[in-house]
Amino acid sequence: MQTKIIAVSGKGGVGKTTISAATVRILTEQYPEKRILAIDADPAVGLSTALGVNIVKTLDDIRKEIVEKTVSGEAREAVDLLNEARFHIFDAMAENGSFAFLAIGRPETAGCYCGVNAYLKEVIAALADEFDYVVIDGEAGIEQINRRVMEKVTHLLLVSDQSKKGISVLRTIRSLSSELVHPDRTGAILNRVADQSLNAFVDLGDIELLATIPPDEEQLQNDVLGRSVFDLPSDSPLLCGVREALNTMQYI
Secondary structure, three states: OOOEEEEEEEOOOOOHHHHHHHHHHHHHHHOOOOOEEEEEOOOOOOHHHHHOOOOOOOHHHHHHHHHHHHHOOOHHHHHHHHHOHHHHHHHHOEEOOOOEEEEOOOOOEOOEOHHHHHHHHHHHHHHHHHOOEEEEEOOOOOHHHHOOOOOOOOEEEEEEOOOHHHHHHHHHHHHHHHHHOOOOEEEEEEOOOOOHHHHHHOOOOOOEEEEEOOOOHHHHHHHHHOOOHHHOOOOOHHHHHHHHHHHHOOOO
16 A cells, blocks of 8 residues: 555644644554554654653664764765665664654754754655555644655644634645645644634635544643553544544545
8 A cells, every 4th residue: 555644733732742643543543454653753752752652762863973973084984874774764763562653853953953854854755665654743833844844745634723823824834735745635623622613713724624622631631641642541532533533534
């Protein structure tokens, strides 16, 4: 089957990471025989906690090794590292039994994401054929889309609350992705919706609304206690909402 790559994007603070983690859990339950990769592409590195994964090495650690060896004059060894990039990337993956996990790490300097994003683009391309499903928790906003980091994405899942600012970010990401990424399918989740009647004032434009998720008290408790989405009951509002979205999106 063709690798399905779903990227979760949206404004910061709307629950992208939690929805990314829920997506991974649902896929592992739906397809226990499939190869599933979760990529934490957000420098905040929150997906590992949401999935209950311990990070030992990040993609940026590998990049730094190459840079350090090049700066120190060890050109031959640096070239070897580049040639063996796939091996080192697989070595950096955390295996959780039902899925693999890779963290991108932090940028090389404050405010600069260029090096990490360029490397991430190559990683997604290199790994795509090795897995059946790839779930990417993207950084907040539009930067990774704008730099074409996610150009191999097949499904773009946009997450927002009901705020005008959040919806504006979604519409901007949708516009950019249509020009630069061309995903097969794009849809939106409205998260933490306490009052459904306010949806009448939400203008998603041409973005398909996949699901509306109410506040989830058990997930809130999970966040406070540092538990993973695998500790949630299967009928939690979060999991039910994400499952509905993935079904509508024909992702599962």
